[in-house]
Amino acid sequence: MKAIQLGLLGAGTVAGGVVQVLQRNQAEIRRRAGRGIEIAAVAARDVAKARHSLGDSVPIGDDFEALVRRPDIDIVVELIGGTERARSLVLAAIAAGKPVVTANKALLAVHGTEIFEAARERGVAIGFEAAVAGGIPIIKSLREGLSANRIESIAGIINGTTNFILSEMRSKGLDFDVVLKKAQELGYAEADPAFDIEGVDAAHKATIMSAIAFGTPVQFERAHIEGISKLQAADIRYAEQLGYRIKLLGITKRRDDVGGIELRVHPTLIPATRLIANVEGAMNAVLVKGDAVGATLHYGRGAGAEPTASAVIADLVDVTRLITADPEHRVPHLAFQPDALAATQVLPIAQTITAFYLRLTVADEAGVLANLTRILADRRISIDAVLQRPNHEGGADGENQTDLIILTHDTLEGDMDAALALMQALPTVLAPIVKLRKEELA
Amino acid sequence: MKAIQLGLLGAGTVAGGVVQVLQRNQAEIRRRAGRGIEIAAVAARDVAKARHSLGDSVPIGDDFEALVRRPDIDIVVELIGGTERARSLVLAAIAAGKPVVTANKALLAVHGTEIFEAARERGVAIGFEAAVAGGIPIIKSLREGLSANRIESIAGIINGTTNFILSEMRSKGLDFDVVLKKAQELGYAEADPAFDIEGVDAAHKATIMSAIAFGTPVQFERAHIEGISKLQAADIRYAEQLGYRIKLLGITKRRDDVGGIELRVHPTLIPATRLIANVEGAMNAVLVKGDAVGATLHYGRGAGAEPTASAVIADLVDVTRLITADPEHRVPHLAFQPDALAATQVLPIAQTITAFYLRLTVADEAGVLANLTRILADRRISIDAVLQRPNHEGGADGENQTDLIILTHDTLEGDMDAALALMQALPTVLAPIVKLRKEELA
Numbered sequence: 001m002k003a004i005q006l007g008l009l010g011a012g013t014v015a016g017g018v019v020q021v022l023q024r025n026q027a028e029i030r031r032r033a034g035r036g037i038e039i040a041a042v043a044a045r046d047v048a049k050a051r052h053s054l055g056d057s058v059p060i061g062d063d064f065e066a067l068v069r070r071p072d073i074d075i076v077v078e079l080i081g082g083t084e085r086a087r088s089l090v091l092a093a094i095a096a097g098k099p100v101v102t103a104n105k106a107l108l109a110v111h112g113t114e115i116f117e118a119a120r121e122r123g124v125a126i127g128f129e130a131a132v133a134g135g136i137p138i139i140k141s142l143r144e145g146l147s148a149n150r151i152e153s154i155a156g157i158i159n160g161t162t163n164f165i166l167s168e169m170r171s172k173g174l175d176f177d178v179v180l181k182k183a184q185e186l187g188y189a190e191a192d193p194a195f196d197i198e199g200v201d202a203a204h205k206a207t208i209m210s211a212i213a214f215g216t217p218v219q220f221e222r223a224h225i226e227g228i229s230k231l232q233a234a235d236i237r238y239a240e241q242l243g244y245r246i247k248l249l250g251i252t253k254r255r256d257d258v259g260g261i262e263l264r265v266h267p268t269l270i271p272a273t274r275l276i277a278n279v280e281g282a283m284n285a286v287l288v289k290g291d292a293v294g295a296t297l298h299y300g301r302g303a304g305a306e307p308t309a310s311a312v313i314a315d316l317v318d319v320t321r322l323i324t325a326d327p328e329h330r331v332p333h334l335a336f337q338p339d340a341l342a343a344t345q346v347l348p349i350a351q352t353i354t355a356f357y358l359r360l361t362v363a364d365e366a367g368v369l370a371n372l373t374r375i376l377a378d379r380r381i382s383i384d385a386v387l388q389r390p391n392h393e394g395g396a397d398g399e400n401q402t403d404l405i406i407l408t409h410d411t412l413e414g415d416m417d418a419a420l421a422l423m424q425a426l427p428t429v430l431a432p433i434v435k436l437r438k439e440e441l442a
Numbered sequence: 443m444k445a446i447q448l449g450l451l452g453a454g455t456v457a458g459g460v461v462q463v464l465q466r467n468q469a470e471i472r473r474r475a476g477r478g479i480e481i482a483a484v485a486a487r488d489v490a491k492a493r494h495s496l497g498d499s500v501p502i503g504d505d506f507e508a509l510v511r512r513p514d515i516d517i518v519v520e521l522i523g524g525t526e527r528a529r530s531l532v533l534a535a536i537a538a539g540k541p542v543v544t545a546n547k548a549l550l551a552v553h554g555t556e557i558f559e560a561a562r563e564r565g566v567a568i569g570f571e572a573a574v575a576g577g578i579p580i581i582k583s584l585r586e587g588l589s590a591n592r593i594e595s596i597a598g599i600i601n602g603t604t605n606f607i608l609s610e611m612r613s614k615g616l617d618f619d620v621v622l623k624k625a626q627e628l629g630y631a632e633a634d635p636a637f638d639i640e641g642v643d644a645a646h647k648a649t650i651m652s653a654i655a656f657g658t659p660v661q662f663e664r665a666h667i668e669g670i671s672k673l674q675a676a677d678i679r680y681a682e683q684l685g686y687r688i689k690l691l692g693i694t695k696r697r698d699d700v701g702g703i704e705l706r707v708h709p710t711l712i713p714a715t716r717l718i719a720n721v722e723g724a725m726n727a728v729l730v731k732g733d734a735v736g737a738t739l740h741y742g743r744g745a746g747a748e749p750t751a752s753a754v755i756a757d758l759v760d761v762t763r764l765i766t767a768d769p770e771h772r773v774p775h776l777a778f779q780p781d782a783l784a785a786t787q788v789l790p791i792a793q794t795i796t797a798f799y800l801r802l803t804v805a806d807e808a809g810v811l812a813n814l815t816r817i818l819a820d821r822r823i824s825i826d827a828v829l830q831r832p833n834h835e836g837g838a839d840g841e842n843q844t845d846l847i848i849l850t851h852d853t854l855e856g857d858m859d860a861a862l863a864l865m866q867a868l869p870t871v872l873a874p875i876v877k878l879r880k881e882e883l884a
């Protein structure tokens with residue numbers, strides 16, 4: 001089947017991510033979607049600059065209006081941002097009968113009702129997973145995965161810039177202005193950071209989630225918005241003394257008692273023991289409460305070229321399945337099309353690689369550790385840490401034995417087992433060795 | 443449009459949850475799915491017992507084989523568990539052309555390849571979101587939300603029983619046997635706990651995720667499985683001293699270097715600072731790494747009547763959309779059908795309810811706190827905590843002023859603001875009051 005042809009509007013960071021991920025994972029994506037997904041053309045304001053950043057593999061022009069109407073374009077991908085030109089281009093694409101995938105939260109928070117209505121009338125889909133929380137599939141989770149629930153509330157860390165700033169202010173005790181400057185140097189904050197630090201970006205995203213959660217039109221103009229620019233280091237410190245952390249949260253709640261909805265963005269104290277209070281740096285996390293499921297937390301990267309591209313392309317795969325009439329190309333049971341399953345086999349445990357925790361009960365005498373580490377060294381098993389502790393369970397012999405804990409770096413399990421057999425055979429090893437596996441999950 | 447008619451196989455805990463949630467949220471679900479979803483009949487081994495637990499609102503019989511073939515049944519929901527009878531009933535439903543939604547991980551981990559192939563040939567869908575991690579929409583996230591990615595690895599806490607036991611062993615320093623007994627008393631562990639504590643249940647779920655992540659048939663028979671029954675309190679203690687926690691993880695990894703896949707379940711040391719290391723009690727969490735998105739974490743309740751029902755019904759909504767040919771009944775942009783949007787409005791901030799953090803710079807003299815708390819009490823604003831600290835920023839006057847931090851319980855923001863205006867007007871309040879909001883997110 002012919003590959004889906006995309007028209008990309010914009011050639012910035014996210015567009016670069018989309019080009020890169022689509023090219024790198026084309027085979028994987030085709031195995032899932034049942035068709036290839038290719039970029040037919042890109043429209044950019046500065047063609048030379050776009051060519052420099054996107055490379056020569058995709059045709060680049062500067063006529064946005066023509067691109068959204070080109071008959072060979074199956075899906076329009078809007079990545080220019082802003083609300084005015086994006087609005088008219090998206091409406092033009094819809095009018096031309098083309099599905100649109102967009103990462104533009106401002107556009108949907110402000111003009112969503114108009115755009116969704118136009119799309120419905122024309123019978124085309126609008127994908128916007130990338131508009132909220134970057135690579136986290138939160139739109140899909142809210143809209144489909146949690147569809148059994150009456151959603152009660154959503155509270156999200158949905159702006160990486162402000163979470164980075166708050167994390168730094170807390171961990172280093174610095175003032176807002178100092179950290180903002182650092183964030184700008186690191187590229188975590190824009191030269192004009194107002195949109196992020198005043199909470200507007202978070203409010204756009206909270207607005208979209210609120211509409212999906214409660215089945216209402218988007219109501220950005222009624223959102224209450226406070227940013228973090230006036231937050232003082234003293235309050236972060238006092239909050240910590242009281243067992244709380246301060247996060248910029250986008251919150252929306254059902255209020256059945258007054259038949260309304262809360263929609264607000266502001267710095268918020270939350271108990272330090274909550275998982276979401278421990279979301280640090282530029283990461284995002286969304287806490288959803290539903291009446292059946294209880295609390296779910298959805299965590300990941302909320303910005304950046306490839307995480308955002310991950311969401312854009314997930315939408316492209318969805319739309320591809322939708323516009324490919326063949327029922328064989330619905331979501332396959334095992335994610336990949338049945339004729340695209342691989343024969344890749346699960347490895348025997350001896351061929352797996354992991355780090356290990358070993359606990360040995362050894363005689364408390366000279367040379368024991370040397371003998372053990374020699375066995376590990378011979379198999380090129382690298383040691384990460386050693387802990388020696390008195391053994392309190394040795395009974396009468398307890399005085400002469402000790403616990404030795406060894407953490408290794410990543411090791412082939414077969415090598416580890418061979419070494420363990422030799423270690424176990426040493427006369428100074430007094431009990432069966434405990435072997436556990438260790439994963440850094442970094 | 444006529445409501446979808448379900449045939450429920452089984453009348454246990456999860457079936458009870460499905461009946462309850464479908465009844466309670468019928469209106470909400472219809473607004474999303476575009477059609478009602480109703481239970482036409484239930485098949486149960488013990489009809490009297492089933493009637494007692496499910497109530498009189500649904501017809502209950504004991505002929506499972508007849509139910510899966512009844513012409514008026516649109517979707518079969520398999521909730522009997524086990525692999526043999528469930529297999530033959532699911533295959534019979536498929537043969538009768540009926541889509542199936544199941545929560546049965548054992549069935550799919552063992553017979554998934556056969557069942558998916560039969561479903562594909564007959565052109566019916568099999569939904570199994572509830573088979574992995576209960577209410578967390580992890581199957582949908584892996585299969586659709588992260589479809590742009592080459593999945594690199596998955597590591598999940600996917601068995602609540604063992605996570606509860608490990609949490610208790612660590613936090614209370616207890617031995618495995620003691621905690622297992624407690625878990626059984628609390629209903630977190632079965633009378634015969636082998637399936638959970640020996641890692642078999644986690645391996646079923648890891649097997650399903652592995653197949654979806656890497657596009658292979660299910661390979662349960664090749665999974666390496668170790669449970670927690672031999673885990674000793676000493677190792678949990680040593681791990682903690684080294685900065686690690688021990689969790690039973692289901693792990694699957696792509697190993698391109700040898701063209702294979704790792705699939706293993708075992709107790710695993712993970713750094714205590716990782717979010718997933720702080721998933722306590724019976725909660726589940728799945729960490730997914732994709733090449734584009736990086737790490738995402740999906741957290742929530744992995745078992746229980748309503749969380750599992752949440753996943754079953756999400757699948758029912760999906761299948762309803764799929765078998766309702768009308769393109770208007772695809773996934774709506776705002777989750778709810780356009781003609782079912784509500785006019786519910788966002789409330790003004792004064793009408794929102796939240797707890798507050800107040801910081802006041804006050805004169806260090808008698809009666810100050812009494813005057814402040816009187817104002818709060820007059821508005822029935824309840825105080826949660828008070829912290830008084832020397833103010834170091836008062837300059838020359840610093841000696842005579844102090845910082846007073848007040849945490850309130852939930853309060854209508856309008857009441858808070860009215861009280862704040864009075865407090866701010868007191869001559870003993872020496873600087874603008876800092877007001878922040880606080881959410882327990884419990």
